[in-house]
Amino acid sequence: MEPIEIGLIVSGVMVLFVVLGMRVAFAAGMAGLLGLIWIFWAKKGYDPEDFGWALTVAVKTAGQVPHSKVSSQALSLIPTFILIGYLAYYAGLTKALFEASKKWVGWLPGGLAVSTVFATAGFAAVSGASVATSAVFARIAIPEMLKIGYDKRFAAGVVAAGGTLASLIPPSAILVIYAIIVEQDVGKLLLAGFIPGAFSALIYGLLIVTLAMTLPKFGPPVRGFTWGERFRALPPAMPIFFVVFIIIFFIYNPFGGDAWGTPTEGGALGAFVVFLMAVWKGMRWRQFRDALLETAKLAVMIFTIIWGVLIYVRFLGFADLPGAFSDFITGLDQSPMLTLVMILLAYAVLGMFMDAIGMLLLTLPVVYPAVMALNGGEFVSAADSTFGMSGPMCAIWFGILVVKMAEFCLITPPIGLNCFVVAGVRDDLSVQDVFKGVTPFFIADAITIALLVAFPAIVLWLPSLA
Amino acid sequence: MATGASVLENDSLLSRLDQNLYRIERFLALISGLAVFAIMVFAVVSVSGRNALNAPVPGYVDWIEQLMPLIAFMGIAYTQRDGTHIRMDILIGRLSGRALWAAEFITTLAALILMILLVWGSWSHFQRSFDFAAPWWSRDSSIDIALPLWPAKLLVPVAFSILCLRFALQLWGYGRAFVLGLSEPVAIPLIKSAAQQAADEAAILEDTNGERG
Amino acid sequence: TEWNVSVWGKRRAFTEHVEKLAELVSEKTGGEFTMNVSYGGLSKNRENLDGISIGAFEMAQFCAGYHRDKNPTITVLELPFLGVNTLEEEVAVSHAVYAHPAAQADLARWNAKLLMTSPMPQYNIVGTGEPRDTLAKMDGMRVRATGGIGNAFKAVGAVPTSVTATEAYQAMESGVVDTVAFAQHAHLSFRTIDQAEWWTANLNPGTVNCPVVVNVDAYEALSDDHRAALDSSVDEAIAHYLENYGALLKKWDGVLEEKGVQKVMIDEAELAKFREIAADPIREQWIADMSAQGLPAQELYDLVMDTLKKQRM
Numbered sequence: 003m004e005p006i007e008i009g010l011i012v013s014g015v016m017v018l019f020v021v022l023g024m025r026v027a028f029a030a031g032m033a034g035l036l037g038l039i040w041i042f043w044a045k046k047g048y049d050p051e052d053f054g055w056a057l058t059v060a061v062k063t064a065g066q067v068p069h070s071k072v073s074s075q076a077l078s079l080i081p082t083f084i085l086i087g088y089l090a091y092y093a094g095l096t097k098a099l100f101e102a103s104k105k106w107v108g109w110l111p112g113g114l115a116v117s118t119v120f121a122t123a124g125f126a127a128v129s130g131a132s133v134a135t136s137a138v139f140a141r142i143a144i145p146e147m148l149k150i151g152y153d154k155r156f157a158a159g160v161v162a163a164g165g166t167l168a169s170l171i172p173p174s175a176i177l178v179i180y181a182i183i184v185e186q187d188v189g190k191l192l193l194a195g196f197i198p199g200a201f202s203a204l205i206y207g208l209l210i211v212t213l214a215m216t217l218p219k220f221g222p223p224v225r226g227f228t229w230g231e232r233f234r235a236l237p238p239a240m241p242i243f244f245v246v247f248i249i250i251f252f253i254y255n256p257f258g259g260d261a262w263g264t265p266t267e268g269g270a271l272g273a274f275v276v277f278l279m280a281v282w283k284g285m286r287w288r289q290f291r292d293a294l295l296e297t298a299k300l301a302v303m304i305f306t307i308i309w310g311v312l313i314y315v316r317f318l319g320f321a322d323l324p325g326a327f328s329d330f331i332t333g334l335d336q337s338p339m340l341t342l343v344m345i346l347l348a349y350a351v352l353g354m355f356m357d358a359i360g361m362l363l364l365t366l367p368v369v370y371p372a373v374m375a376l377n378g379g380e381f382v383s384a385a386d387s388t389f390g391m392s393g394p395m396c397a398i399w400f401g402i403l404v405v406k407m408a409e410f411c412l413i414t415p416p417i418g419l420n421c422f423v424v425a426g427v428r429d430d431l432s433v434q435d436v437f438k439g440v441t442p443f444f445i446a447d448a449i450t451i452a453l454l455v456a457f458p459a460i461v462l463w464l465p466s467l468a
Numbered sequence: 469m470a471t472g473a474s475v476l477e478n479d480s481l482l483s484r485l486d487q488n489l490y491r492i493e494r495f496l497a498l499i500s501g502l503a504v505f506a507i508m509v510f511a512v513v514s515v516s517g518r519n520a521l522n523a524p525v526p527g528y529v530d531w532i533e534q535l536m537p538l539i540a541f542m543g544i545a546y547t548q549r550d551g552t553h554i555r556m557d558i559l560i561g562r563l564s565g566r567a568l569w570a571a572e573f574i575t576t577l578a579a580l581i582l583m584i585l586l587v588w589g590s591w592s593h594f595q596r597s598f599d600f601a602a603p604w605w606s607r608d609s610s611i612d613i614a615l616p617l618w619p620a621k622l623l624v625p626v627a628f629s630i631l632c633l634r635f636a637l638q639l640w641g642y643g644r645a646f647v648l649g650l651s652e653p654v655a656i657p658l659i660k661s662a663a664q665q666a667a668d669e670a671a672i673l674e675d676t677n678g679e680r681g
Numbered sequence: 682t683e684w685n686v687s688v689w690g691k692r693r694a695f696t697e698h699v700e701k702l703a704e705l706v707s708e709k710t711g712g713e714f715t716m717n718v719s720y721g722g723l724s725k726n727r728e729n730l731d732g733i734s735i736g737a738f739e740m741a742q743f744c745a746g747y748h749r750d751k752n753p754t755i756t757v758l759e760l761p762f763l764g765v766n767t768l769e770e771e772v773a774v775s776h777a778v779y780a781h782p783a784a785q786a787d788l789a790r791w792n793a794k795l796l797m798t799s800p801m802p803q804y805n806i807v808g809t810g811e812p813r814d815t816l817a818k819m820d821g822m823r824v825r826a827t828g829g830i831g832n833a834f835k836a837v838g839a840v841p842t843s844v845t846a847t848e849a850y851q852a853m854e855s856g857v858v859d860t861v862a863f864a865q866h867a868h869l870s871f872r873t874i875d876q877a878e879w880w881t882a883n884l885n886p887g888t889v890n891c892p893v894v895v896n897v898d899a900y901e902a903l904s905d906d907h908r909a910a911l912d913s914s915v916d917e918a919i920a921h922y923l924e925n926y927g928a929l930l931k932k933w934d935g936v937l938e939e940k941g942v943q944k945v946m947i948d949e950a951e952l953a954k955f956r957e958i959a960a961d962p963i964r965e966q967w968i969a970d971m972s973a974q975g976l977p978a979q980e981l982y983d984l985v986m987d988t989l990k991k992q993r994m
């Protein structure tokens with residue numbers, strides 16, 4: 003049997019076990035190990051005497067992967083980004099952001115909803131995880147919107163959609179994961195997320211204003227704040243900007259001088275500032291311990307998927323499946339742009355049923371080389387490329403597109419984690435309500451993704467400066 | 469796709485074993501969390517050392533690489549006990565009774581076999597880096613300041629062994645539930661409806677964070 | 682027979698001999714013995730020896746300095762200021778050490794047989810700002826250098842800083858380091874040359890040693906014809922590598938000019954001082970440490986020196 007056929011069969015077994023409810027990390031690891039045993043045994047012509055050898059070699063090869071892949075400095079960004087998010091609650095940053103945002107843009111049509119979107123965008127700058135962002139704002143923003151007469155479903159939808167901004171605007175755990183799988187510069191990817199993230203927030207805002215102006219009985223604007231009140235609302239939210247500055251300056255110095263360090267150091271320093279604030283605001287050991295445990299749980303969950311999937315990827319390397327798939331994609335007799343759009347649509351469908359990290363980890367090892375090949379290879383120059391951008395720039399562009407798709411999937415039924423969480427926080431909302439309320443934002447996201455595909459400069463301008 | 473679940477407890481032998489193991493798992497997970505904090509502090513020390521004293525921490529990358537396995541592996545059984553490792557429950561969420569316990573038993577058994585094999589594989593990875601005869605018992609060292617790698621490599625089979633214990637307990641739990649046809653067995657993470665689960669998650673957030681400011 | 686070969690990165694001057702070897706072996710055996718060269722798909726570069734030891738693949742490339750404790754004997758070739766000047770000399774000293782029984786026993790612990798080296802030129806430094814052309818100016822310099830070369834810089838008061846090769850460009854840009862030590866092809870592929878204002882042409886502090894090894898069982902299982910095809914192709918593969926790298930070195934001056942990088946020559950007197958401060962104590966320390974482990978350290982070092990002398994006759 004050809005290695006590629008083994009690859010397809012083993013991948014099928016993995017999907018079967020995932021559907022059966024096996025934890026994704028272990029299903030991927032198991033499929034990888036099975037595949038390795040098969041490949042090594044096939045090499046010896048399936049001689050029964052050699053099965054023991056094949057099993058030993060496969061187990062030892064797979065057994066290297068967890069330690070080998072996890073001991074990476076770049077991966078240390080993931081737990082620090084998660085920790086920042088948890089500590090930010092104790093530092094009182096969430097409430098401060100919402101208050102400031104309300105006072106500054108509340109006067110717009112649909113003002114409180116717009117404020118919520120901008121506050122989530124601000125919180126995204128300290129939070130690396132979407133679900134956590136939605137969970138916090140469901141408690142702060144929804145009651146206020148209900149108080150002044152917003153439809154409860156729409157209020158919930160705003161929060162669920164706003165949460166997705168956390169994974170584009172740095173820090174972002176999922177962008178780090180992408181950078182590591184595809185071996186690209188983490189700093190540039192994080193930098194690339196800024197504008198598309200802000201851009202998404204803006205599109206959300208425009209959508210809300212449009213809806214508020216066309217639909218009757220939409221919640222009224224909140225007016226009547228004095229300039230004094232507006233400016234007094236800023237200082238409590240300031241630490242957010244401080245953290246944003248630290249992280250930006252550690253990736254790239256906008257004023258043309260040296261950056262201050264590496265993204266890893268920037269993330270850690272940002273977390274440290276938020277930690278000091280939380281202590282100052284009264285965080286004690288009990289709460290700190292809980293934050294550490296929650297961080298550990300989320301980090302361990304992510305790392306387990308990472309090494310589980312990488313065992314499977316190690317097997318793919320021996321089966322050379324990524325090479326075969328990329329030959330297939332580049333051999334398609336259709337426009338490369340159409341192929342890219344089809345790949346993105348496939349992510350939309352897959353994302354309906356999977357969570358973002360698992361989906362990226364499982365698919366990127368095969369899909370990413372294919373997309374790069376489509377553009378003309380990893381080292382192609384902009385002039386010779388299909389999409390008009392160099393290899394490294396294409397890697398960044400595709401990364402932002404894929405992460406935006408993955409975020410889109412957090413608000414689509416049937417499995418939209420952000421919607422579940424929002425419904426969970428509010429007793430008066432069912433999951434169906436939230437899905438209904440979030441529907442208008444599908445349009446906003448579709449527009450955003452279309453614009454990012456059509457105008458790659460939105461993504462690439464900032465990283466091309468660095 | 470599920471995160472988080474509830475585990476029922478009583479004073480049966482199985483449940484007592486479960487609770488004792490849980491205490492160990494929780495302690496190890498706290499070590500994971502403290503390692504995250506250590507990485508943060510370490511980066512701050514390194515940045516300030518470099519900029520203020522022109523004295524970067526020697527072998528900074530090497531040390532971070534040694535800390536990462538602490539974060540990634542120490543909490544693995546704790547995360548499994550709570551059912552935090554993600555999965556798709558679109559199919560299994562529709563099953564109940566013996567059909568559910570049978571499906572859970574099969575996937576747990578598969579995971580247990582995988583982890584036993586990986587204990588072997590990761591132990592052999594450790595063994596290749598360990599040599600009683602060598603200085604620091606080290607036969608594999610980090611690239612920059614030559615730290616021995618065996619302690620970090622040893623963490624993997626240790627943490628995986630504890631995960632195997634956890635899987636074995638869960639297998640017992642599922643098997644018992646299947647044989648006795650139980651509806652609410654102890655010592656295993658019970659599937660909750662998506663809404664129930666999200667509500668619990670939100671409640672955790674509420675308790676532990678008590679949003680202030 | 683099909684062999685899997687584990688290397689890393691992308692295809693470059695550093696892997697040309699492996700590609701050539703695969704080509705030659707396949708030619709000589711009429712396509713019966715093929716090698717499938719994988720760039721990072723089979724193993725992490727620092728674990729290629731583990732993969733060989735397990736038997737997961739049959740051939741692999743790695744660098745001694747990635748893991749000193751895995752291969753103590755061949756780290757003799759990474760001592761600072763050995764005085765190796767050309768790639769041909771690097772091949773000669775490497776192959777002499779690879780042929781020594783102690784080195785062979787060292788690698789046999791990994792079930793590995795040393796096949797050939799991947800000769801690298803001296804690791805000269807690039808930097809920004811004023812050229813660090815005296816020892817005094819190297820004091821406090823943050824340099825990206827590992828292993829023996831890192832120790833050499835430390836001996837003259839520089840601060841070796843850990844940065845991975847892929848992060849080197851950004852580390853330089855951000856001022857985490859102000860100088861980076863690499864061979865020319867790496868300055869090109871990791872783009873440190875794009876950051877640089879100057880490059881030291883004659884510092885020649887040392888280099889890393891990166892052998893290509895084969896799994897002993899797989900090697901012994903080869904038919905006589907196939908083994909002969911493999912053994913007889915090594916010299917030709919190395920010759921191809923030297924020719925290819927030589928072309929790159931010829932281009933180097935052009936690259937410097939195009940990027941406006943100043944070529945810095947360091948005074949012979951300064952170099953002598955550097956060697957005295959760095960080379961001797963580090964070598965003595967190495968010999969003492971290795972001898973304590975029961976390795977014929979002095980003998981290995983002398984072998985390098987003798988081979989170098991013979992090569993120059």
Ligand code: NA
Pocket residue numbers: 125126127128129130131167168169170171172173174
């Ligand atoms: Na974020």
Ligand code: NA
Pocket residue numbers: 353354355356410411412413414415416417418419
């Ligand atoms: Na979804």
